[in-house]
Amino acid sequence: MSQNLNNVIKQAEQIILGKPQQIRFALACLLARGHLLIEDLPGVGKTTLAHVLARTLGLQFQRIQFTSDLLPADILGVSVYQRDTGEFKFHPGPIFAQMILADEINRATPKAQSALLEAMEEQQVTIEGTTRALPAPFFVIATQNPAYQIGTFALPESQLDRFLMRIQMGYPDAHAERGLLSGVDRREIVAQLSPQMESNELLALQKRAREIFVSPALLDYVQAILRHTREQARYTHGLSPRAGLALLSAARAWALLDGRDAVIPEDVQAVLPGVVSHRLQAVGEHTKRSSELLVRDLIEAVAIP
Amino acid sequence: MNKSLIYGLLLSILMVIAPHADHLPIWVSSMCVGLLLWRGYLVYSGKALPKRWLLMSITFAGTVGIIFNFHTLFGREAGVTLLLMLAALKLMELRNARDAMVLVYLACFIIITNFFYSQSISTALYMLATLMVIVTTWVHLQAQGIALKPRLRIAAVLLMQALPLTLILFILFPRVQGPLWGLPQDAYASTGLDDRMSPGSLSRLGLSEAVAFRVTYSDKPPRRDQMYWRGPVLWYFDGRTWTPGIVTLSEAPKFTEVSQPIDYSVTLEPHNKPWLFALDVPDKLSVQSKLTYDFQVLNKEPVHARMRYTARSYLAYHANLQEAPRQLQRGLQLPRQSNPRAQQLAAEWRAGSKDDAAIVNTALSYFYKQGFVYTLEPPLLGSNTVDDFLFGTKQGFCEHYASAFVFLMRAANIPARVVTGYLGGEFNEVGNYYIVRQSDAHAWAEVWLAGKGWVRVDPTGAIAPDRVERGLSAALSDTAALPFMERNPPEWMRSLRFDLDALANQWNQWVLGYDTERQFAVLTRLGMESVTWQNMAINMMSGLAIVIALFALFMLRHLYTRQPDKVQAVWLKLCRKLADAGLPRAAHEGAQDYAVRVAAARPELAEAIHDLATRYTALRYGAHREEQAQREFIHLIQKFPSFRRTS
Numbered sequence: 001m002s003q004n005l006n007n008v009i010k011q012a013e014q015i016i017l018g019k020p021q022q023i024r025f026a027l028a029c030l031l032a033r034g035h036l037l038i039e040d041l042p043g044v045g046k047t048t049l050a051h052v053l054a055r056t057l058g059l060q061f062q063r064i065q066f067t068s069d070l071l072p073a074d075i076l077g078v079s080v081y082q083r084d085t086g087e088f089k090f091h092p093g094p095i096f097a098q099m100i101l102a103d104e105i106n107r108a109t110p111k112a113q114s115a116l117l118e119a120m121e122e123q124q125v126t127i128e129g130t131t132r133a134l135p136a137p138f139f140v141i142a143t144q145n146p147a148y149q150i151g152t153f154a155l156p157e158s159q160l161d162r163f164l165m166r167i168q169m170g171y172p173d174a175h176a177e178r179g180l181l182s183g184v185d186r187r188e189i190v191a192q193l194s195p196q197m198e199s200n201e202l203l204a205l206q207k208r209a210r211e212i213f214v215s216p217a218l219l220d221y222v223q224a225i226l227r228h229t230r231e232q233a234r235y236t237h238g239l240s241p242r243a244g245l246a247l248l249s250a251a252r253a254w255a256l257l258d259g260r261d262a263v264i265p266e267d268v269q270a271v272l273p274g275v276v277s278h279r280l281q282a283v284g285e286h287t288k289r290s291s292e293l294l295v296r297d298l299i300e301a302v303a304i305p
Numbered sequence: 306m307n308k309s310l311i312y313g314l315l316l317s318i319l320m321v322i323a324p325h326a327d328h329l330p331i332w333v334s335s336m337c338v339g340l341l342l343w344r345g346y347l348v349y350s351g352k353a354l355p356k357r358w359l360l361m362s363i364t365f366a367g368t369v370g371i372i373f374n375f376h377t378l379f380g381r382e383a384g385v386t387l388l389l390m391l392a393a394l395k396l397m398e399l400r401n402a403r404d405a406m407v408l409v410y411l412a413c414f415i416i417i418t419n420f421f422y423s424q425s426i427s428t429a430l431y432m433l434a435t436l437m438v439i440v441t442t443w444v445h446l447q448a449q450g451i452a453l454k455p456r457l458r459i460a461a462v463l464l465m466q467a468l469p470l471t472l473i474l475f476i477l478f479p480r481v482q483g484p485l486w487g488l489p490q491d492a493y494a495s496t497g498l499d500d501r502m503s504p505g506s507l508s509r510l511g512l513s514e515a516v517a518f519r520v521t522y523s524d525k526p527p528r529r530d531q532m533y534w535r536g537p538v539l540w541y542f543d544g545r546t547w548t549p550g551i552v553t554l555s556e557a558p559k560f561t562e563v564s565q566p567i568d569y570s571v572t573l574e575p576h577n578k579p580w581l582f583a584l585d586v587p588d589k590l591s592v593q594s595k596l597t598y599d600f601q602v603l604n605k606e607p608v609h610a611r612m613r614y615t616a617r618s619y620l621a622y623h624a625n626l627q628e629a630p631r632q633l634q635r636g637l638q639l640p641r642q643s644n645p646r647a648q649q650l651a652a653e654w655r656a657g658s659k660d661d662a663a664i665v666n667t668a669l670s671y672f673y674k675q676g677f678v679y680t681l682e683p684p685l686l687g688s689n690t691v692d693d694f695l696f697g698t699k700q701g702f703c704e705h706y707a708s709a710f711v712f713l714m715r716a717a718n719i720p721a722r723v724v725t726g727y728l729g730g731e732f733n734e735v736g737n738y739y740i741v742r743q744s745d746a747h748a749w750a751e752v753w754l755a756g757k758g759w760v761r762v763d764p765t766g767a768i769a770p771d772r773v774e775r776g777l778s779a780a781l782s783d784t785a786a787l788p789f790m791e792r793n794p795p796e797w798m799r800s801l802r803f804d805l806d807a808l809a810n811q812w813n814q815w816v817l818g819y820d821t822e823r824q825f826a827v828l829t830r831l832g833m834e835s836v837t838w839q840n841m842a843i844n845m846m847s848g849l850a851i852v853i854a855l856f857a858l859f860m861l862r863h864l865y866t867r868q869p870d871k872v873q874a875v876w877l878k879l880c881r882k883l884a885d886a887g888l889p890r891a892a893h894e895g896a897q898d899y900a901v902r903v904a905a906a907r908p909e910l911a912e913a914i915h916d917l918a919t920r921y922t923a924l925r926y927g928a929h930r931e932e933q934a935q936r937e938f939i940h941l942i943q944k945f946p947s948f949r950r951t952s
Contacts, residue, residue, distance in 0.1 A: 213928035217870070262927045266895035303892030 005257070007196040008056045015189055016045055018176025024257055025167045025274045026053055030202075031209045031253035034164020034246065035056045035120050035140040037105075037155075037278065042145060044169040047237050050101040057202055058195030060135065061248050064099035064116075066108035068151065072115035076125050090127065095119050101149040102142040109212050113153065116140070117162050118197060137202050144211065157281070164246050165274035180285070207258065212252035213262040220305040221265050222247060225272070228302045229280060236281040247275045264302045272299060307449065311348045311399065313442035314408050315341055318396060320435040321415040322389050322868035326501040328422060330374050333386050336367065340393040346890070350664040360397055367394070387513040402446060409443045425813050433464075440464060453601065462652045471851045476828075477845035478547060479838035480821045497576035498725055498746055500537040501878070503546040504690055507725070508681050508702035511777060517727060518582060519810055520739040521672055523568040529729055530773045531620050533585040533749065534741060536726035538599040541713075545641040545690055547708060547723050558598050560586065561626055563619040572813060579604045582726060582741075584618035585761060591615040598632070599722070600624065600759075611818050624759040628720070632675065636720025636753060644712065651716030661719045661754050663732045668713050669767040675699065679769035706764040707748040724761070729776050735800075736807030744777055872935060875942045886948035896921045917941060 005027075012023045026049060029036040038046045047063075054061035064075060077093030097115070102116055102207065119125045120140050124133045142163065144155065160166065172180060180186075222244060230238025239247075248263075250271040255263045276298070277291040319341055326334050335776070347354065367390045375383035399405060416432050416439075420855060428512030440460040444451065455554035499506065510936045518534075526532075540753070566588075573581060581594055583604040588596075592614040595603045604612075625632075639648075651664075658664045686693040691712045694705050701709075707723050714721035728747035730739035749763040767775045794802075808863040815823075828836045833844065880890040880899075888906055890899045900918035920938045924930055 003497045191706075215926045215928075217873070217925050262923070264895060264897065264922045266897050267892075269898075271893060300891070300893050304895060 004197045007068040008053075009257075011056045011193065011196060012049075013050050013211065015186060015193075016049055017179045018172045019045070019049075019169065022167055022169055023053075024254075025271075026164055028250055028253040028257055028271060029165045030137070030139050031256055032056075032246075032249040033137070033204055033206050033209075034250065035142070035164040037142050037144060037160070037163040038169060039144045039146050039166055039278075040084075040169040044171065046141075046143045046169055047101060047103065047192065048168065048186055049169070050099065050149050053141075054177070055100075055190055055193040058198055059098035059137070059139070059202075061099050061101070062094040063101040063103060063287065064094050065103045066105050066112065068107055069107060070108045070112040072112055075115050076119070076127050076304070079128055082154065088128075090130075090132075092132075094127060097133075097136060098137055098139065100140045102140060103169070104145055105142040106144045106154050108153065110153050111153065115161065116142075117159055119263075120162055123303065136205060137199060149257055158278075160278045161242060163251060164272070166278035167274050183210060191284065209253045209256045210249070212260075214248060214252070214253050215262060217305065218263050221302070222268060224305060225268070225298065225302050228298065229276075232301075234282055236283050239276060239279055243279045247271065248273050249277065269299050306397065306401070306405065308348050309453075310405065310442065310445050310449070311344075313344055313438070313445055314399065314412075315348075315396065316440045317412045317435070317442050318408065318684070319391055320438055321412050322393065324419050324422070324428070325385065325389055328382075329386055329389065332370065333367075333390055337389060337393040340397060344396045344399075347646045355397055359397075360511050364391070385790070387760065388415060388418065396754065396825070405446050409439060411447065412439045419673060419787060424817055426809060436496075437461070437464060440700065466856055470849060471873055473852065475819070475846060476824070477635055477841045477848065479841045480819070480824050489522060494748045497574075497578065497725075497743060498536045498580075499773055500539070500578070500580075500725075501546055501548050502539055502704050502708070502723060502725055502748060503703055504683070504686050504694075504701070504708070507704040507746050507748055508683065510743045510746040511681050511702065515743045516806070516809075517576070517741045517743050517745070518571050518573040520730060520741065521570050521574075521737070521814075522739075523570075526732075526739070527565075527567055527620055529775070530766075531584075532729050532739075533584040533724075533747075533763075534727040535585050535587065535602075535724060536580055536582055536598060537602055537724075538597075538751075539723040539725065540599075542708070542712065543637060544643045544688070550635065550638075552578045552597070556598055558600055560588070560619065561623045563588070563622045564621040566617055567620060568615065568617050570613065572810070573608060573612045573614070575608050575610055575612070577607050577609060579607050581612075583607070583615065583616045584620070584863075586622050586624055587616055587618050589617045596626075599873065611813055612813070613818055615889065623757060625753075626756070626758045628753055628758070633720045633753060636722055637715050637718065639712065639715050644689045645693055646689075646708070647691045647712055648716045650695070650810040651713045652712075655717045655796070661717075664717050664719060665714070665752055665754075665760075665762055668710060669762070669764060672710075672764055677701070679765065679772065703765045705747045706768065707750050710750045710762065710764040713750050714750070722751050724749055724751055726775065731776075733807055733810075735756060735803045736810050738807075738810065740806055747772075870925070872921065872930075872938065875939050876921050876925070877941045879945055882947050883914075896925075913941075913945065917945070 003128060008026065008197060009020075009023060013020055016023060018237075026036055030053070038049070040046060050063075051061065053059075064070075073093065075093050075095050077091050077096065079088040079090045081087075082089050100116075105113060105116070115273040119134060120138075123133055123136070123138055126132070145152075225247070226239050226241075226244050229235050251263045251267040254271050255261070258267070261269075273295040277295055279297075280291070280294060282294055307362065322337055326664070329337075331611050346352075346590075368387065371383055371390070372378060375386070377383050377389055386412075392415060395404065395408055395411065395680065399408065402808055413436070416435060419428060419432060430746045437460055440463055441453075444456045444459045444463075448456075481768060498510070539547035539549055541548045542837050563714040567584060569581065569584070572590075581590065581592075581604050583602050584836050587602050590596075590602060592612070595605075597603060602616075654664045654667050658667060676699060679702070680700050681702060683700045683702055683705060686698065686700045691709050693710055694701055695713075695947075711723050725746070725748045727745045728749075729745050730741040732739055747765070749761060749765065751759045753762050755758050763773060819827075824841075825836050828841070834839060876896070883890065883903060886907070888903050894902075896918040900914045903914045907914075917938070920941070924935055924938055
């Protein structure tokens with residue numbers, strides 16, 4: 001694995017204490033050219049994570065705070081009439097950055113949400129008839145507050161599918177929290193962080209991730225997982241082929257992070273919680289189980305062929 | 306074209322041509338051998354093939370030779386000869402794969418022609434071996450790079466796969482009665498009883514071991530001295546040769562006071578004559594046949610193919626008590642002015658006896674007392690055969706005795722006739738049937754006595770009772786002239802011969818004798834409700850389709866089942882070993898995770914298991930699988946210690 005990638009992980013771990021797994025998920029998501037949805041309470045370090053990644057990876061960073069009055073133009077940008085030239089000049093919105101933090105995405109109206117989601121999907125935006133490419137790499141971290149759903153527009157399942165992974169931050173453990181509380185202000189450290197990588201290098205890594213080898217034996221395993229979710233009555237519906245592709249590309253990125261040139265079943269199992277928890281819904285008595293346990297059950301139910 | 310392929314083709318052609326050698330004209334055989342040797346030399350030396358004009362002239366000369374030899378190019382003999390010659394010539398212009406293909410097909414076709422001449426088990430086995438050689442050569446032609454051993458294996462597998470198809474075709478292919486399946490008349494060697502008997506004709510048969518027919522008795526077999534198998538009845542004597550004469554009556558014979566019925570079935574070898582053999586005297590036969598006035602059974606047509614029939618005979622009988630005067634007159638025919646001494650002897654007997662039966666007895670005791678000898682090699686007789694024999698040589702085989710006896714009876718005014726056929730047979734314990742060979746051929750006499758009808762008298766019995774009771778070899782004092790097996794062979798050889806004959810019998814019954822009737826019986830027993838050719842064809846087609854579909858399913862199995870991976874298999878073996886150590890791998894557990902868990906539980910195994918897990922994941926999920934790495938991995942797992950089961 002690239003030494004720089006290692007440094008990125010190390011640096012992030014120094015700031016976001018006790019969350020190595022989440023950091024790796026976020027990186028894997030980035031390497032797989034997917035987007036990340038973080039669902040958790042405010043104040044658990046979602047924003048910090050995005051900040052840290054942007055700084056250490058040397059990406060342009062933009063934060064969009066989603067509110068109920070946010071309009072698509074606020075995200076994409078707007079053309080303004082220039083009196084001196086008599087022409088319209090396009091003023092790019094915050095979406096024209098390499099890393100976007102879409103904070104509290106569920107507080108905006110579906111109209112604003114879909115503007116972002118379409119940009120995520122197509123890596124380009126069409127404004128007033130002109131198509132404009134978004135910068136590369138392009139990575140969106142959206143956050144969503146699950147606790148207070150009053151006056152919010154929760155993302156429907158079809159939209160959730162646009163995110164490669166959904167993770168939760170969770171509270172830090174006692175040791176990490178102690179370090180957090182006793183240490184220097186995080187924001188100051190973040191400001192001082194030096195980039196460990198150039199965006200070109202990141203693009204190269206993304207390319208490498210796509211080239212990680214997947215053997216027929218591993219495809220068997222992935223298919224077995226997909227088949228299981230489709231055959232079992234405990235899920236409202238099985239995983240889509242797109243989910244299968246997402247699982248593979250995430251597993252490839254995970255293998256790259258582990259410094260391997262081929263995907264092994266452990267990679268699939270590792271990324272499975274992030275990739276499928278927002279795509280699978282349990283029915284009946286199983287709804288009470290947390291999505292984490294649901295994925296655990298899934299892993300244990302499918303034998304590695 | 307590579308050398309070993311050409312050698313393979315040479316061997317194929319040699320093997321299919323070889324059995325024909327004994328009936329090909331000698332010049333054709335030598336020509337074929339010459340061509341094969343020449344071709345072999347050309348391959349060996351790497352020299353060029355002969356010029357086209359040379360081949361053309363050889364072909365032309367050979368064809369002309371065949372026309373000259375057979376006066377035709379068609380028909381079995383000429384056609385087969387032409388085919389063989391052309392096959393050998395084709396070898397000389399073997400240039401590309403297409404020529405080789407033609408030769409392979411030609412060789413397959415020549416296999417069939419061999420069955421025109423012999424259909425025995427040994428021929429079939431030899432042809433199977435030949436087919437194996439041909440198919441192996443064919444595989445070589447299709448896939449040049451394969452070594453001999455796998456080529457043989459592929460050929461064997463192909464032949465095995467053909468087996469069920471062959472079986473279905475054999476059982477179900479509609480058999481047609483009649484000439485469509487019949488072979489030309491000259492397909493059969495003609496050995497067996499003739500309807501002409503002259504001195505020496507039967508003793509010549511006595512040397513032949515060929516099987517005449519086989520008999521299975523439904524119940525207890527009759528006594529040996531009652532096993533008279535009735536064949537042609539001879540009435541007319543010209544002084545040397547007995548013939549049936551001109552048949553004048555077509556009435557049915559009459560039996561009276563019959564008793565001791567006996568049922569049996571006969572499998573008759575083809576002998577190209579119309580008569581069928583049955584025990585004296587036959588009553589009913591399962592096949593359409595005619596029972597003549599003198600109790601011969603005649604088939605509708607000459608027996609060209611092996612034939613099976615069941616029959617019922619009566620061992621005790623009175624035959625034709627009321628004989629037509631014309632018939633009795635025929636029984637008194639004698640050549641004019643021949644054998645005066647015998648005539649005179651008969652006249653003396655007639656004068657000194659009170660009835661016919663006494664004369665018969667006198668004659669028998671005459672043979673018994675006058676020092677007659679029973680021998681396979683009697684001396685030659687002059688023009689008055691009966692006189693020469695009775696008063697001169699006094700050595701003879703059964704035909705001499707039967708002939709002389711009937712002559713004497715007729716001379717004494719007692720109606721008499723010669724009956725030829727077979728006597729006795731050899732019991733085969735293995736197959737529980739009797740074999741009647743040509744060497745069992747026999748001739749005896751029948752005389753007509755008022756109040757008794759036609760009575761069988763066997764003059765041979767008077768001088769050599771052993772012939773009647775125990776068989777030919779027991780009756781002859783000098784057995785040197787007999788074939789080896791007819792003398793006293795060692796016991797193991799006898800039983801081996803019985804085994805082989807029993808096998809041949811089964812082959813005849815079930816393979817060669819599988820005709821319309823057999824087929825009907827078999828299919829009915831197999832549960833087919835109406836055996837029509839349409840049903841057979843439908844069943845045959847669907848049977849073939851099913852078998853081919855099964856083969857296809859089997860051969861295309863890689864499409865629906867993945868070949869078990871060798872690496873995976875040995876990995877699972879390692880997991881089983883560790884499971885014995887109390888560390889079973891969960892089904893969903895990846896190799897690396899498992900290695901971590903095993904290493905934690907058994908630190909002494911940590912290094913090995915990590916190494917193996919890494920190798921395994923690299924082999925199973927990696928982009929490149931190297932043979933060497935795979936071998937090492939398999940070797941390491943085999944070396945990995947086994948544990949005693951802890952549970």
